[in-house]
Every structure is written in structure tokens, then in C-alpha cells.
Amino acid sequence: MTAGTAIVWLRNDLRLADSPALATAADAFGTVAPVFIFSPAEANSWAPGSASRAWLALSLKSLSSDIEGLGGRLTILSGPTIEALLTLALRTGASAVYWHRRYEPAGAALDAEVARQLESAGLEVHVMDGSLIHEPDALVTGSGTPFQVFTPFFNASLRAGMPDYPLPTPVALPAPANLPVGIPPEEVAAGLTEAPDVARFWSPGESGARALADRFFHDIADEYAQDRDRPDLDGTSRLSPHLAFGEISARVLRAEATEMVKCNGTCHIKEGAAAFIRQLYWREFAYHLLHHHPSTTDRPLRSRFDVFPWSRDPIAMEAWQSGMTGYPIVDAGMRELLATGWMHNRVRMLVASLLTKDLLLPWADGAHWFWERLVDADLANNTFGWQWVAGCGADAAPYFRIFNPVLQGERFDPDGAYAKKWVPELEALPAAWVHRPWVAPSGVLASAGITLGREYPRPIVDHTSARLRALAIYGSLRDIVK
């Protein structure tokens, strides 16, 4: 260990456990200066949205107190990044800067430039792997190219085996003298008027992440394989915002789930843990694709979709955003998003399908709305999810798969409990009509206190004819542009 100081530049890795950058810097240097730099202007069109900023403020607060518990201090600075880092290095006398690799195009480009400038200023730069289970370049097809299809990617990941066992939390993080005061965590959420009430629904920070992981393995894993598609049940981990901010590492979750697969527990737990590992690898796959196809944040992976004749309909967009499309499962999802900053995966697929296939509105507009409102906004997962549903991404479902919001609602929310929770206007409607109120007999509607078009809208679009319209357009695109 040298007596000097190292800076650890934290970004979407707001944790102490299994943090290669923090652990290595703490082992190698006498004092450590963890820093977070808030610099939304450097993220181009994907600066953090309001829900992410509301989460970030609370996560930084939690991390700050965890670091103080180890004798250290988290400094939060405003950008530009390079100026902030150089000033911090000068004040603290730091000779090295550590960080974890990023894969988002703007972040990766900034990191390369920062590394160049720090090195020319005489600082050591250590870029470490800390966000994924396997690095995107580590897995290639038999012919040496990146994967485009999930199942072979997943099989290759399993063959690659487990990464090194996750690292423990550093025992101490002694702070150097002369740290600048910085800005308070709340400042990253200053001026927000439309963010969800994050503190009501979530516990941002590493201990909140740990608690949800424990809850998942003890209470949910057993039924996860059966229940994970049911938005009316508490059947998934809800770890996505914690993973997006790196408050828990995917390697830790993978290692713990693997222990469960090996254990002598019930078959259900083993199945649940195996299904969970598979979901973690959808995240890995999304990062693999983003790393190899950085332009997909704004353009379709399949270039023939560049000429897709998307509609522009601000009234329909507004109805979708506010949960007023007249399709209860879609409206429930969009209202859950507004209230909590999160939405169940099945419902994300349904709302995205209605937007892109029934309404023919651009997937990129949906992606931007999610980006603004999701507490788990993650450029790799969001881009992948939207392009997958729109049919213009990797591993695309055939374009003719267009989700039916009524049948999907009846299948995955059979009693209508999820729809009624977020669309309380439908509370008194019997389950048989919850997902199709417009065909309920007038007496049923009257006794439920609903006049369509007043308490609750009629469907914004007729799904049957919208489906045929989408099929014709998608089909002609396939024929015209190969």
C-alpha cells in the first residue's frame, strides 16, 4: 500500500460491496476520495430523467452515510467532469483515479476523453470491470462476431462459467485532507416537479437493495418461475432500479442465485433461481447489444426500419402517457409508472405494443417517455426493450406478433386486481368486464357507476382493425426494403 490518495469516480455503481474500483483503491492507497460528479449536460439526449434524479438524490444520501460509517467521505461535485476531477486531484494530492467501465455511448466517449486528459496531467487511470457479469467483448459467436440472438448468447454465458466470487465491502475508507465541500445530494433533484414519490415506494441505496434481494430469495424465488408474468402478484424482485444505479451488483445476485440452484431446497426454488439467472442475462444481452451497436439508442438495429412511416399524433401520445387509452391493463401500467416510477415487465411489453403497433407512434418517443419516468431507466435495457417490442431490434419477435391488450389482461391479471388498483374508476366492475368495459351490458356499467367517455374513456383505437393496419405496414416494409 502507498501512503498517497486515490480518487474513485462513482457513477452507476453506488455501492460498497463487490466494487472492484473501491476495493482495489482502498487496498493500494492510504486514503481514498470517492466522488460523484453530477453533469447531466455531458449525457447528450439521455441525461437522467426526473424519476432517476429523484432516486439518485436518495441513493447518494444513503451511500454518503455508508461511506462515513467506514471513516470516509463522499464528495458530490458538479460537472464538467474533467475540471471537477482535476481540481479534486490537485486539492487532495491524489495520484490515481479508479472507475468502472461504462457502455452507454456518451458515457463511454466521455470516459475515454477523461482518461486521456487525466493521463496527460500525470495521473494514473485504472478502468475496472464492475457492472456486468461478463464483459461484452468476452463473449462471441463461433465465428468471432457479437451475438444477435439471446439463446446462443445465454448458452455461451453459462459455458463461460461463474465470474470470480464477488468482492467484500472494504473495511475502511479513510478520507484524505482538504476534500472540497461539494454539493448536497438533494441538489441533483432540485427543481423537479413531476417525479414519482420515490421515498414512498422505494428505499434507494445499498441496504434497500440488499433487503429486496433477501426478500426475493426468501419469499419470492419459490414462485418466481410461475408468477413472474403476473402484474397482479408480487412475483418479481423489483431490483431493477437498484441494479440500474449499481447499488447491488449483478455478480452478487448471480452468485447467490447459483447457490440456490445448487442447494437441496424445493424444485420450485431451484426453478425460480434458474429463471432469475436467465433474466439477469437479458440485462447482460442488452448491454452486449448496446456495446456493439451504440447507435441503437436512437436508431433501429434493423436499418430497414429507418423508413418506417410512424404517425405523429400528440393527442394519442398524451392519452397513452397519462393512462387514458381505454385499455385498462395499459392504463394501469402507465399510471403505475407515473406514481411509482416502475412498471411490471409484462405490462411494459403491452404498453409498448399498443404505442408502436396499434397507434403506430414512434418507439423512440415511448423510450424517451420511459426514460423520463422510470426509476430504473437504463439505456441498454430500455433501448433493447423498446426495439424488441417494436420489432426493429435484435432477436425480433416476428412483426406479426401484436399483443392483444384484452386477452393479455385476462390472462395475466385474471381477476382485474392490477387494473383496478391503478384505474380505480373500474373498481366496481365485475372481473368478467374489467379488461373490456366497452362491451359490458349497460346495466352492469350503470351499477358500477361508469359512463364510458365520462368516468373512463372508450378504447382509443379498435385493436382488431389497428392490428390489420399494422400488419399491412410492417408487411409492406418487409417486401419493399430487404
Ligand SMILES: Cc1cc2nc3c(=O)[nH]c(=O)nc-3n(C[C@H](O)[C@H](O)[C@H](O)COP(=O)(O)OP(=O)(O)OC[C@H]3O[C@@H](n4cnc5c(N)ncnc54)[C@H](O)[C@@H]3O)c2cc1C
Ligand atoms: C419497453 C421496455 C422497456 C424497458 N426498460 C427498462 C429499463 O429502462 N430499465 C430496466 O432495468 N429494465 C427495463 N426493461 C426490462 C424489464 O421490464 C425490467 O428490467 C423488469 O421489469 C424489472 O423488474 P424486476 O427487477 O422485478 O425484474 P425481475 O424479473 O426480478 O428480474 C431481475 C432483473 O433482471 C433484469 N431483467 C429482467 N427482465 C429483463 C428484460 N426483459 N430485459 C433486460 N433486463 C431484464 C433486470 O435487471 C431485473 O431487475 C424494459 C422492458 C421493456 C419491454
